[in-house]
Amino acid sequence: MRLLHTSDWHVGRTFHGVDLLADQERVLDHIAEIVVADGVDAVLVSGDVYDRAVPSAESVRVASRALQRISDAGAQLVLTSGNHDSAARLGAFGAFAAAGGLHLRTGIGQLADPVELHDEHGPVAVYGIPYLEPEPVRHAWGIDGRGHAAVLDEALRRIRADLAGREAARSVVLAHAFVTGAEASGSERTIEVGGVEQVPATVFDGVDYVALGHLHGPQRVTGTVRYSGSPLAYSFAERTDRKSVWLVDLDETGLAEVTRRELPVPRALATVTGSLDELLTAEDYAGLAECYLSATLTDPVRPVDAMRRLRERFPHAVHLEWQPEGGDTQATLRYAQVVRGRSDREIAGHFVRDCRGAEPTGSEADLLTEALAWAGRADRAGSGGDAG
Incomplete structure (x- = not known):
């Protein structure tokens, strides 16, 4: 049997204010193409189908079309809910959807009730842990332990109890969690509770394959425990990730092979650093015109209307920072030391220097003095006394 492991679609997510629905639909269409090309029997989606609990109508349409194309390509689907999803909304009409090959596992009452798939070697029990x-889960189950490790441990205990009664069944588990040893990318929403969000990979011992969701970078935790990652990059920290899905082959004894299928990149991500004039004129940056761009400007003085000017050359620039070359970006960490024993005029001058790496000019210094005088602190500003 061949399974395709994907997760964290986050349909409806924006990227620095840019609508990604068209990009998302293109990548999800490619998953349907992989189903056809590689003869996939079932697609596993391990949570965060949507980016928010109440998705927009267009987000629902995009997700629905993607699921329909995957189904039309010949695969069954098993979906679980993630921390971004509304479990109740995602799981609505689940009993009816199962008749068409869409199996929704969004409630704790279903996690030990597997989707049973069959091949020439017999049954495969696919358990979906939302x-x-x-x-809430700890109280519902009446267990003493706290945190994610405790509730996942109990979930796997229930799954193993069900699996023990299934003769020679191979097992697959979908889960949405942060497993120790994996790396976050920064675009995930924290699921930390009580200071502990990670769970050990050993909680999944005895399962033939564990299809994880939540972390956005594709990665192997153990030979049988993997994250597929998100199908698109959702932060500039992910710009070098090879977004992909896992093809999981099961033989008569369990896991046989796992292979990667890379996904298309509708629009690449790039970061650049330099003065505004450099970014607008240097030939080295000519190839970035079609990328989502994050720019860090190093000009000593903050350029006026910088984003508009950047977009004349880089129409998909979405993020802009100003870090003047030589400026002290850590000044706020030592505020008390900087202001101690200084006048208001000195503090204002140091603020300008720390922000842009240069002392105020003569005219700027005069303006600072006038501003302080206008604020009613002229004598204090000129005395050199303690500014507190």
């Missing part, structure tokens, strides 16, 4: 909010 994102488990620790405190």
Whole structure:
């Protein structure tokens, strides 16, 4: 049997204010193409189908079209809810959807009730664990342990109890969690509770394959425990990720092979650093015109209307920072030391210097003095006394 492991679609997510629905639909269409090209029997989506609990109507349409194309390509689907999803909304009409090959596992009452798939070697039990909010689940199950590790441990205990009654069944588990040893990319929403969000990979021992969701970088935790990652990059920290899905082959004894299929990149991400004039004129940056761009400007004085000017050359620039070359970006960490024993005039002058790496000019210094005088502190500003 061949399974395709994907997760964290986050349909409806924006990227620094840019609508990504068209990019998302293109990548999800490619998953349907992989189903056809590689003869996939079932697609596993391990949570965060949507980016928010109440997705927009267009987000629902994009996700629905993607699921329909995957189904039309010949695969069954097993979906779980993630921490971004509304489990109740995603799971609505689940009993009816199952008749068409879409199996939704969004409630704790279903996690030990597997989707049973069959091939020439017999049954494969696919268990879907939705994102488990620790405190409500702990109380519902009446367990003493706290945090994600405790509730996932109990979930796997229930799954193993069900699996023990299934003769020679191979097993697959979908889960949405942060497993120890994996790396976050920065675009995930934290699921930390009580200071502990990570769970050990050993909680999944005995399962033939574990299809994880939540972290956006594709990665192997162990030979049988993997994250597929998100199908698109959702932060500039992910710009070098090879976005992909895992093809999971099961033989008569369990896991046989896992292979990667890379996904298309509708629009690449890039970061650049330099003065505004350099970014607008240097030939080295000519190839970045079609990228989502994050720019860090190093001009000593903050350029006026910088984003508009950047977009004349880089129409998909979405993020802009100003870090003047030689400026002290850590000044706020030592505020008390900087202001101690200084006058208001000196403090204002140091603020200008720390922000842009240069002392105020003569005319700027005069303006600072006038501003302080206008604020009613002229004598204090000129005395050199303690500014507190």
